[in-house]
Amino acid sequence: MDDLYREVIVERYKNPYYKGELNPHDISFEDENPLCGDHIRIDLTVDEQGKITGARFSGHGCAISQASADLLLESVIGKTVDEVKTMNKQNVLDLLGIELGPVRLKCALLPLKVLKAGVYGLGEASDSLVDDSEEE
Amino acid sequence: MQQTNFITGLDVEQIRADFPILNREVKPGVKLVYLDSAATSQKPLAVIETLDLYNRKYNANIHRGVHTLAEEATAMYEDARKKIAEFIKARSAREVVYTRNATESINLVTQTWGRANLNAGDVIILTEMEHHSNLVPWQMLAAEKNLRLEFIPVTEDGLLDLETYRKLLTLGPRMVAFSGMSNVLGTITPVKEITALAHQAGALTLVDGAQLVPHLPVNVQDLDIDFLAFSGHKMCGPTGIGILWGREALLEAMPPFLGGGDMIKKVYLRNFSSNTLPHKFEAGTPSIAEGIGLGAAVDYLTGIGMQAVETYEQNIIRYALDRLSEVPGLKVIGPEAGKRGGVSSFTMQGIHPHDVAQILDSAGIAVRAGHHCAMPLHDKFGLPATTRASFYLYNTHSEVDALVEGLYRVQKMFG
Numbered sequence: 001m002d003d004l005y006r007e008v009i010v011e012r013y014k015n016p017y018y019k020g021e022l023n024p025h026d027i028s029f030e031d032e033n034p035l036c037g038d039h040i041r042i043d044l045t046v047d048e049q050g051k052i053t054g055a056r057f058s059g060h061g062c063a064i065s066q067a068s069a070d071l072l073l074e075s076v077i078g079k080t081v082d083e084v085k086t087m088n089k090q091n092v093l094d095l096l097g098i099e100l101g102p103v104r105l106k107c108a109l110l111p112l113k114v115l116k117a118g119v120y121g122l123g124e125a126s127d128s129l130v131d132d133s134e135e136e
Numbered sequence: 137m138q139q140t141n142f143i144t145g146l147d148v149e150q151i152r153a154d155f156p157i158l159n160r161e162v163k164p165g166v167k168l169v170y171l172d173s174a175a176t177s178q179k180p181l182a183v184i185e186t187l188d189l190y191n192r193k194y195n196a197n198i199h200r201g202v203h204t205l206a207e208e209a210t211a212m213y214e215d216a217r218k219k220i221a222e223f224i225k226a227r228s229a230r231e232v233v234y235t236r237n238a239t240e241s242i243n244l245v246t247q248t249w250g251r252a253n254l255n256a257g258d259v260i261i262l263t264e265m266e267h268h269s270n271l272v273p274w275q276m277l278a279a280e281k282n283l284r285l286e287f288i289p290v291t292e293d294g295l296l297d298l299e300t301y302r303k304l305l306t307l308g309p310r311m312v313a314f315s316g317m318s319n320v321l322g323t324i325t326p327v328k329e330i331t332a333l334a335h336q337a338g339a340l341t342l343v344d345g346a347q348l349v350p351h352l353p354v355n356v357q358d359l360d361i362d363f364l365a366f367s368g369h370k371m372c373g374p375t376g377i378g379i380l381w382g383r384e385a386l387l388e389a390m391p392p393f394l395g396g397g398d399m400i401k402k403v404y405l406r407n408f409s410s411n412t413l414p415h416k417f418e419a420g421t422p423s424i425a426e427g428i429g430l431g432a433a434v435d436y437l438t439g440i441g442m443q444a445v446e447t448y449e450q451n452i453i454r455y456a457l458d459r460l461s462e463v464p465g466l467k468v469i470g471p472e473a474g475k476r477g478g479v480s481s482f483t484m485q486g487i488h489p490h491d492v493a494q495i496l497d498s499a500g501i502a503v504r505a506g507h508h509c510a511m512p513l514h515d516k517f518g519l520p521a522t523t524r525a526s527f528y529l530y531n532t533h534s535e536v537d538a539l540v541e542g543l544y545r546v547q548k549m550f551g
Contacts, residue, residue, distance in 0.1 A: 062488035
């Protein structure tokens with residue numbers, strides 16, 4: 001269980017690299033997990049080729065959601081918007097390097113949900129953006 | 137009758153032996169420390185065995201059958217109702233309506249009494265510390281009827297601001313609906329005083345007793361309230377069964393709630409007449425085993441004595457607040473000991489409640505993290521969430537120690 005709080009997770013929670021806001025930005029989206037009140041906003045800057053040049057997150061949440069946001073944004077800088085659209089649950093779990101039960105999975109996936117809703121330009125973030133199991 | 141320890145109120149080791157789940161391990165070698173009774177309590181053997189016996193021996197549908205099993209099941213179900221009536225000192229079992237839970241009980245009042253009696257512009261007074269169950273049903277009714285909702289503020293130290301309440305009463309409210317004990321702050325509200333003031337102003341009162349009834353003696357006649365809602369599963373009983381108590385004259389005048397079997401006297405193709413109390417509000421086959429199980433829970437609590445339960449919990453929450461205050465960076469919200477029941481919600485500097493709860497779980501300690509179905513109250517205190525440890529008659533002082541030890545471990549991990 002304490003594996004859940006791997007050093008990298010606690011470290012990124014306490015000292016995130018990508019926390020903050022980008023103004024101006026090209027894409028911004030925010031959403032929350034109504035179960036726990038975790039709230040995340042993600043701002044992106046994107047160049048003419050559709051490549052992500054800057055990313056920041058703000059809001060509040062548990063160590064899992066905050067570390068997930070920080071590691072996720074680190075991984076998408078330099079990627080294209082189209083590449084982000086193909087990211088899924090497994091990408092996040094690989095970044096975190098942990099196994100998660102269903103409740104904490106929602107914490108971990110909130111940043112990806114917000115990110116994908118943002119790049120798709122959706123009005124609303126849906127679980128189907130991150131949970132491929134529902135389509136099986 | 138349990139042997140009473142006059143220092144703490146009751147013999148906790150003897151009580152623990154009645155709750156088989158308290159012996160389970162959460163994982164090999166890690167024993168359960170259950171500190172989430174404000175969400176749902178554990179069940180004593182007496183309740184578990186009653187449910188089992190009912191299903192093995194008595195199961196039948198009630199109120200209509202003439203065969204032996206139906207008669208026995210009906211007698212057990214109605215006998216439980218009498219026990220519950222006696223437990224809260226109702227004048228009559230006719231005033232005791234079975235529902236699914238406290239939430240449904242409150243919805244019953246808003247949908248029947250509220251719809252029949254309230255008009256546009258009428259004022260309902262609630263409080264800022266309400267559980268969503270005593271907030272959303274009134275919001276729904278207010279939207280439908282164009283009512284005005286007003287709120288008794290919660291002070292910095294987690295008490296109701298009665299000065300403002302007195303001012304709100306000048307608006308001529310029709311109903312004051314409030315929690316008897318906050319599920320987040322633990323605050324025990326002055327039910328009798330609030331009710332007396334409401335009645336002077338011509339308003340009725342509804343008490344959300346979900347946290348109150350399980351933890352201290354409740355006498356509806358002495359409190360002089362008009363409605364009381366509570367759930368079985370928070371007071372050693374099963375889930376799926378709750379109670380609405382109401383004054384007989386009020387219940388009598390209210391239209392029925394759900395329509396269907398059992399709530400009728402006569403049915404014609406185009407109309408029906410309602411059954412007598414309390415059956416008028418009980419449509420369809422109810423949770424029979426669970427109602428009988430709640431009767432067993434009431435027997436169990438009565439055997440121990442609610443005064444002893446209250447004394448014991450006062451003792452343990454006092455100890456818990458003392459120990460929690462030792463932990464650096466930890467802040468408990470709500471009033472001091474003596475003004476609260478066995479509930480302690482807290483924050484830890486720089487650590488999210490979900491992380492606190494998760495790390496405590498690895499030591500077998502079950503607490504709750506989140507907004508505890510009281511989002512407006514958390515907004516008021518500027519907190520997205522808290523961690524809540526709640527206590528009941530089976531919790532021990534050494535479990536408080538285990539909690540505090542676990543919290544030190546949380547701090548070390550995030551330190």
